[in-house]
Structures are given as C-alpha cells and as structure tokens.
Amino acid sequence: MGHWMCGVCVVGFAMLLCAANAGGQEQPRLNLMPLPANVQSGSGSLPIDSSFSMALTGHTEPRLDRAAQRFMRQLSRQTALPLSAKPAAKSTLTVHTDHASKEIQELGEDESYALSISADGAKIEAPTPLGAMHGLQTFLQLVAVTPEGFAAPAITIQDKPRFPWRGLMIDVSRHFIPLDVLKRNLDGLEAVKMNVFHWHLSENQGFRVESKKFPKLHTLGSDGLYYTQDEIRDLIAYARDRGIRVVPEFDMPGHSTAWFVGHPELASGPGPYEIERGWGIFDPAMDPTNEKTYKFLDELVAEMAKLFPDHYFHIGGDEVNGKEWDANPKIQEFKKSHNLASNDALQAYFSGRVQKIVTRHGKAVVGWDEVFIPGVPKDIVIQSWRGQASLAQAAAQGYHGILSNGYYLDLGWPAARHYAVDPMSGPGANLTPGQQQLILGGESCMWSEYVNPENIDSRIWPRNAAIAERLWSPQNVTDAASMYTRMRAVSGDLEWLGLTHQTFHPQMLRRLAGPDATPEQFAALRTLADVVEPVKDYTRGATAPAKATSATPLNRLVDAVPLESDPAHRFGELVDKYLASSCRDADAAAQLRAQLSTWRDNDARLQPLTQQSFLAKEIAPTSHDLSAVAAVGLAALDFAAKGGAASDDWKAKQLAFIEQANKPKAQLLLMPAPAIQRLVEAVGAGGSCASAK
C-alpha cells in the first residue's frame, strides 16, 4: 500500500500533519469529512472485496440492522462489489454498541464512537446507536480505490462532535420539495454527521402540513402541494433511522399569508387573502390582539406537537413589517390599552403568548432572533440569522442559541466563506466557558426562492459538507485547501446516495441547448457554464430580467450552474502560482496559455447556439466577455514573456474592460475575471525571466 498520496494526515487531537511513516512512505490522504476529533494513521490497509462481511454485537435494535443494510448497500454502490448481507465466520467489520439511545432522540446525546482498522479487520465501538452509525459513515469515507484493489487504510479514530446541534433547514414552502428529495438529502446529512433537519413548513407561499383539525390550512393554503401526516411520520422515522432529529417550523406571526387563505380571521388585515406568489417581505401578519388567534394556535400546536415528536418546536418569528398592525385601528387601540409602545413590543407580547402555548404542550421553543425578548423561559433556543453578536448576547443572558448567519446556502457563497464562520468567533470568544456551553451549534439554511426539486441538491451540496465539518470538527480545523480537497471527494460519494448535485447539471444544459446543438456547441456551452456562477447574496431578485415568482421557470443558465466554479477556482490558484514564482513558472505559464486560448476561442463555437435557443440567447454577452478577457490574459502573458512592461494606458484600458466584464450579466458572474485582472496588474511588476532564458 505504498502508493497513497499525501494530503491530510491527522495525528493527535485535530493536528493536521503530513508525516512520513517509519518506512519513509507517504501517508494516505484521508478523504474524511467532517474530520474526526482524533485520528492516528497506522501502517498497511484492510482490503475490501466481495468477501467483506460485518457483524453487530452488544446492544441490538432494528434500527441498527437497517443501518447495517444501508451501509452494505452504500459500500456496494461505491465499489460495485456484490456484497452479501449473510453473516460470515469472521466478520471484516464488527460494530459494538453498548446500549440504546433515547426513544425520542434528544439534544446532547452521546454521539461518540471509536473506529480502528488494521490489515486484519475493523472495529467500531460506540456507547449508543448514534455513534455506531457515525462510525459506519466514517468507514465508508475511508474505503478508497488503490493500485491493488479497494481498501481502507489502517487507522485509529476517536471521534465525537464539537456541537450537539448540527442542522440543515429546508424551506419547502416557497417551492414545494417532495418527500423523496428530502429523503435523499437526509441521506446526505447522515453522511456528513449532521443531526437536525429543520423543516420550514409554512410561509406566505404555502402551508405544507396536513392538519386534520384545520384542513383549510393545507387544502386552501398549498395548491395541493403538502405532506400528509402519514408522510410526515414516514419522514420522521426515516430521519430517526439516520440519527437525525426533525424540528418543525410554523412561522408566525408574519410569513403567514398562506394560513389566511383558509383562515382570514387570524389575520390583522381585512382580507381576502391569496397564496403569495412573489418573493420578499409581505404585510400580512396574525392578529396578536385577538383571543381567537391564540385559541386557534393552541389547538393547532396541540395537533402538531403530537405529530412531531422532537422536544423542540420552531415558531419562526422573523421579519414582521408591522404594516397590517399599523393599518388596523383595533390593534392600535390594543397597543395603547396594554402599554405596548412599539410593534416590537406587540410582537414580544404575541411571542410570549405563543411560547406559553408551546410550553403547555410539552415542547421547548425555537425561534429566530426576534423571539428573544426579556423574560422568556430559559429553555428557549434562539436561532440567529442576524449574527454571532446576537448569539453571544443571548448566551450572556443565559439563553441557548444556534447560529445560521453565515450559513445561508442560498446566498451562493463559496464553501470557504461558510467554513470560516465559527459560532464561537467574534463576541462569542469573550464568553465564559459556561456561557459558551449555551451555544449549541448551528444550522445551514436553504431558502427556496430559486430552488426546486431539480436543482436543490446542487444548492445544498457539496457546500453543506463544509458547514457540517465546522459544527462537528475541533475548532482549530480550519485549513480551507484541505477542506476543498476532501469536500470534492465526499461530493462524489454523495452521488452514490442518490443525490443529484452533479448529475443534474448536464441534463439542464441539454434542455437549454436543445437536441439540435452539435457536440461542439454543447462542449462550448459546458466550457462557459464551468466558469460562471450565479449572482451572490440578495442580488438575484434585484438583477432579475423580470420579477420572479413561484411560476418563473428555473431553466436558465443561472439555475443550471453550480454555485461554486471549480475550474475558475483552480485557474485562480494557477495564476497565483505563476505570479508568486520569482522567475515566472514556465510550466504554469504554458498551462495558463492553454486554458486562456480555449476560452478565447470559445465564443465563436458557442454563438450559433445563442441564435437557436431562447434560453441560450441571454448568455451571449457573457460568452463574449469570457473570450475577450481571455484574450486580455493572453496579451498580459505575452508582455511577461517578452520581459517588457505595458504602457499605463494599455493597462488602464484592460482593467477597465475587465471591470466591465466583472459585472453580472444574465445574473451570471464571470469567475476567471479577477484572476485575469491580477495577471494584467502584474505586467511589468517583475518576475519575468524571458531575457535570461
């Protein structure tokens, strides 16, 4: 097994080292994500072939049997080895579980496990099934193709999570996301050891849960796109099987237009209401002054508290603009008579009432920042979309919190930017250890204005794995380059689970190109698609050609490209390598030249497509820009090769052009542009050895 390549080798508690072992051979690169708390590499490896078998010892339960079957199926998919679930005389892998976990999974349960692999066999030991299942996922990530066959490297791992609350929120209201899509994403969460699925179930755009008590909620508030209670129980069982808690969210008093279609009496305005089709913050809000509102919510929470077994119950609470309250004389009167000086105070009143209802039904409240009001019970959990400061502020006052600011997957950030966000950084670092304990972890958020079943996987994965690592691995695991290497490896494994974040892409491009595109045109489209990214942050709406709604097809290039361009990322690294070399690296220069030439020539190949397909038409300017900036980059290389300096005039002109190309067109960003800008800026700044050669 001497051919493993060295990437990340981890020795000791979260130390990242690349150490040559005794024989002077390089250690394997371990494509583990999240990186375990403690890893020690051994020597040799365990071959994985069709004789592979496993055994469960210690505590047993059907969930573990199913986890074992799932493990065998996944191992078989990764390797295409036909594996038999039949017990063998000597098992390759033994999984020992000490005792059961809680009947209903609780926050903070022991999730630790130990995994040891030698040339002879492997063993997972865990106090509870939760740790055993995590250990199985770690094992799957260790199985790799080697020159001799599939194998897992000899290793010893002691692992446990840094934070007890590691979640993903999916908004199923703005675009409905069917159960099977959620399930494959739960498979993804299991693979990266996240343990909470936060189900954002109600919004202005849809109420997605069957209510037997108030059926008008889902029948009139969902266009028929909702989950039956049987389906919800099915999903919760599916999640429990994977060590994942399901926290439901019913967002109120704002974000609730869809409730009012069937129940206008809950609203502060006169109605009638329709399901909201657009995106943004809207006026409708519940009437916090009407006792009938609380009676209704009491009955609904009673029903939903039974349906969702988790101890936590999310009541939303975000973004009430107060316009309906201001426009309603009765509500104004109520504020005066109750000494509620502001709408914030009115919302606090509402929030307090709802929190009492939720508590009465045996649940603890989770809410967005806004629900954090003086005097709320201490078992509330604040979910911070505003940032670490509000999280630290809550903790300083003895309240639990989880971080979501910095983890919004829909903003299109590169994985490294999410990865750099730590729940404990900033003000959190100044908390006492006791206060720090109150910060429970975090949740990535997938808001669904611009995702549907077709592209949602690609908006969550693989970047969510970086957030999962942030929340699981030791705080000092921060090397972004290592993270990217491992994330790309894990990304491929996730596809074996049925996630479609990689496979969706070519098919969406095919739709855009049409069946009559020639292979050359299609290749040119891929070349362009490979190096553009959708606009970031909240600019998608602002830059849209027409106001987007839930009826807007998501079939444009902006919907079809990944949120992070690997080829552009690598091109940037190559430019930096080239510029960093004191004597410009000839090999890097040749690679840059080849890449830039391809891009320069791409527009001519792509343009016919922009005539044939209305979906391709809008990308013509971006295609032209790519070719043009590539030509600029080639000119910059030419200057460097000749050892000459460009005139200031030339540089200024090129930089102005690149700046223009850097502006989004068709809501796409041309990702190689900044690196080409660096090439131009460096012209004449030394480093060329052309004359010396």
Next chain:
Amino acid sequence: MGHWMCGVCVVGFAMLLCAANAGGQEQPRLNLMPLPANVQSGSGSLPIDSSFSMALTGHTEPRLDRAAQRFMRQLSRQTALPLSAKPAAKSTLTVHTDHASKEIQELGEDESYALSISADGAKIEAPTPLGAMHGLQTFLQLVAVTPEGFAAPAITIQDKPRFPWRGLMIDVSRHFIPLDVLKRNLDGLEAVKMNVFHWHLSENQGFRVESKKFPKLHTLGSDGLYYTQDEIRDLIAYARDRGIRVVPEFDMPGHSTAWFVGHPELASGPGPYEIERGWGIFDPAMDPTNEKTYKFLDELVAEMAKLFPDHYFHIGGDEVNGKEWDANPKIQEFKKSHNLASNDALQAYFSGRVQKIVTRHGKAVVGWDEVFIPGVPKDIVIQSWRGQASLAQAAAQGYHGILSNGYYLDLGWPAARHYAVDPMSGPGANLTPGQQQLILGGESCMWSEYVNPENIDSRIWPRNAAIAERLWSPQNVTDAASMYTRMRAVSGDLEWLGLTHQTFHPQMLRRLAGPDATPEQFAALRTLADVVEPVKDYTRGATAPAKATSATPLNRLVDAVPLESDPAHRFGELVDKYLASSCRDADAAAQLRAQLSTWRDNDARLQPLTQQSFLAKEIAPTSHDLSAVAAVGLAALDFAAKGGAASDDWKAKQLAFIEQANKPKAQLLLMPAPAIQRLVEAVGAGGSCASAK
C-alpha cells in the same frame, strides 16, 4: 419561426423529403422516433409556455387522466415550465378518444391516432386510449426549444404501427433487476411506442416470481431476489397504464437449474442442485418422462396464468443440451418405449404436453424456435432467436412469429445494424401477403450476464429506440443517418423520464478513477472512454481475464462505456468527408488534426491514473494505443499535406500497428482505429492539393 433547421421533413406516407416551404424558409427538423406513418408539415408553430393546458374529451377513464398527468409532468420536466393541471377556458391541447380499449390489452388492438398542431392549438384524435397515449408521446417529441421560446411546429400526423407486437425482453434472472428499474424502462417503452414487455423470469441463475403454491421455487431459487405477487400486479398495472402488455416467460425444460434447488424431483439428474452462478448453457433439464413434472407444471401454470392477465404465456424452450437426459437410464428407456428417436423428439413431446397445459389454462403459448414442432396449435407464437428464415418457415406453415434475431441488445451492435434488420426481409419477402400477416413484429432482448441495475439502462437505450422504429414505422423508413440524428435527440428526452443511460457514465468513471484523480486525469479518462466500446457479440466471456459469474463486479471500463461511441462515429464521418473531397478538405484536415493531437497527447495525461487505481490499470495498453494510432494518423495527414507518397514499407508498418491496436484489450475496442487505417491507406492515393496552394 423561421429558424428551424432542416433535417428530416416527412411529407406523405413515409416519404422523407426536405422541402423548402412557400416562404422559402427551411422546415423544422422533427426529432420524432419512431417516425410516424404520415407527416405533413405546416407553417408556423404553437408556443408552449406556462399557460399550456390540456383537455380530454369523448371516452374517459382513469387511465387517460393518469396519462394526462404523466404528460404534463414530462412536459414540465422537458421545459422546466411550472404547468398546472387545472382546466383552462380554452385548452392548448385537446385529446379526443372515441371508445375504450379491451379490458385486458390484446394483440392487434387499434393503436392509431391523428395529431394536428397549428399556431392556435393542437388536437389528438384516437379510436382508443392506446392511440391517444401514442399521440401524447409524439407531441412531447415535437416540443423543442426555439429562438423565441418552447414551441411545437405546425404539423398534421396520421399514425399507426406497422407491426402489432413490438417488445423488449429483459432477463431479470442472471442479474436481478429491481422493480423501479423495470418501471423506468417501461416509461422508455411508452416513449418509443413499444407495446410488449417480455419478462424473462426464470433461468438457471434465478427463479424470480413468488409462488404461493410452490414457495420453494422463489425462496430457495432466488437468493431472496424475487418479485412478490403484489409487486408483479403493480408492474402489470403500470404497464397497462402505458399501453404495454406484459408477457411472462418461464423457461423450460432447460435453463431451469434454479427451479431444482427447491424441487430436485423435477430434474432429470440426481441432484442436489444449487443456483447457477456462471454463464453459458448448462446440463440440468426437467424430466419430461415423469408425470409428476406435468402435474407440478399444471399447478404452477394455473397459478401464474391467474397472476399474469395477458393472453400469451412464454414457455421458453431454448438450448437444451440433452446431457442429463442421456445420462438417465429411465429417460433413455422412455424414449425407446415411446418411439422418440432423438432428444429433439423428446423435447417436442415435452413441449406438446406443456402447450396443452397452457392452453387448458386459457393462454396461448409463446416459445423460442425450438417449440415449433409439427402439429402444435395454430395460436402459438414462435419467437425466433435463430433468424428470419425460421420465422418465414413458420409463417409458410401458418404459424405466427416474432423476430428477435438481430435485436439482441447485449451483443453491443451499433444501432444502425439493428435498424437494418427487418422482420420481413430475406425469406420473409417471398411469403404471400396472407403469410406475411403472420409475422407479428419483434422483440429486442436484453440478456443480463453483464448488466445490473447500474448500467442496464445504458445497454438498452438509446439503441432500443432504433428497433422500436423498425417495428413501428413504414418499411421504407431506413435512412440510418436520419435515425441517428433523431435517436440522439430522443435519448436526451428519455433521461427526463428517469432513465440513467447518460448519467450513469460519469459516476462509474469517478469510481474507477477514485476521488484523488486530478481534473486533468479525469478528463483524460473521459477522452479515452469516449472512443472505446466493449467487445461485441459473444466474445465478452471468451476474452474475460477471469471466468465471470454473477459475483463478478461490473465496475471496469468495459462496463462503464456506452455500447456505441458517438465521438468515434463522428470521427469516422469526418475522415470519410476528408478523403472524399477531391482536393482534400482543409477545414476537415484541421479538425482531424486537432482531434488526433488531443488523442496523441492523452496517454501522458492518463497514465498516472493507471498507477493509482487497480480499475484503471488494465486500460493502460488501450490508452497507449490511442495515442500511438493518433500519431500515425497525424503522420498520414503530414504526408498528405506535403503532397507526397509514403513508402510501401512505412504504410505496411503502420497498418500492421493499427491492426494490432484494433485487437481488443481489457475487452475494449479502440473505435477510431479503422478510420485511421483508412487515412493511412489513402496516403499517396491522390487528393492532396498542398502543392497547388
């Protein structure tokens, strides 16, 4: 709508014409497959946007409602338009059905339909739901991306099938194929208007049907991989919804080892028996001399005849080698006492007995060639794996037949070769019209030695669409170039149905390369994978590195590449274009040079991968060959460019080398080799104008 490109325009009954219309504009290329019996292009087109709606008129039934929902879902997938199923004031598409079809779909029912599309709307008219559903599929194929939006061209189609029996057989015994995989393939059959799924359910390697009467058949004969009766009913309903009959096959008296694991008393040998793991023809066969065999079959057929509603019941009958019969003295005695001179005669005796059983249970027999014996009832259908001659022979004697010889998908033929096989060609052409009526159509066959759920779609599709066209479209629709163009378009549409023939490929390559492959290495692997094909016909077993069994992983490059290389096909066309030009086409020469240079340089990029992954190791020689033959091709172009002739010695040497490269390695064929051979052979054979330029 003036930008449609001209490809195939069809006017009149199966006339293939490209006609400019009145305005001198080119007609659209219609990506229809199978090509309808009669197509007339109109002018203009019907825009397809999110206001699209449809209505069903005339005869109604739940199946039609489901077909309409399926149609809307598929249209929405193709376009990503959010379509609502709600009725509109004026429907874009009206589907009128005259009356119901038979409760149990029968051979030869009316499947015709008419489709007319104008700028104002579209109408499908059909006597029965079968035709209506075909019309919906045709409409889906007509929706295309245009410069202005999605649209369907104005057109008038009158369509009906040439043959009433158009099927696909899948062998689910050698490798078990789960229900969901079968279902997506039924979706594919619906898309190309095939109407029979022939379910090859029992084999030496597995008995795949739950039998409540004889449960040892499936429990001991299937490794637990079988369909429950509920699942079978589910699949049959799924097929009926798509206008597809399900014909079950229970292969006997040979190909039946799996039966004998639980029921050795049926066999001619002493037993005990185990499920067969290997491939080939095996000795075990039922004992045709034992009355208990017939009693057992009578009870089993009684059970299965109820489970499978189709009128036809396939009893196999192929490939009995007779060894167990020869070795059994009792059977020898029986032959003598019954005047059965040969094992063929003994099998005829068996076959006659079984046919009587099947007939008694209300079914008509289908069997492979071997069941065609003197005196069998006239309602038997002969499925010919031996060829058109045996089909014609049967028809001449008044028997029905279907053709499968020439339609074996597992042999890896190019689509054009299947396409050229006509059930009526050869001896069939000399039959009287009445006899020709007895030839009912054909079935493609997917034998499953080397397919599993992961790659089976890619072994069936898109080539099966060519066979579907052969069996549906008029006999004079034979242009292979047109077929390929349309097949590639339809292939993309099939992926929207959930078929994975295109998407499976990159993921299998990723497994082979491992996660540590660099993007450059992976690109090099794709370049090689793009131009190799698995060995053809029955050579896969003969050239295997080790004897393959059902436990052999299908994770090699030979399992991961499509059966027909598009890039190699196009390269061959380009070479021919280049060679055909009297003055060598400079543009073609430049394209050839670019392609050959990429291939020449590919081996250096790929070789590191062959060191890292045991799965990549075996392709090193093929990778080397690709680079080497590309270099030869470049040298040939150089000679041509210089206008010179190569020495006979040089040519002989190169041709010998190409011949060597043409030999399969790692069971892969290097598909560009023959075209490069043509380049070398043409050196000095004129055509160069280098000196004149």
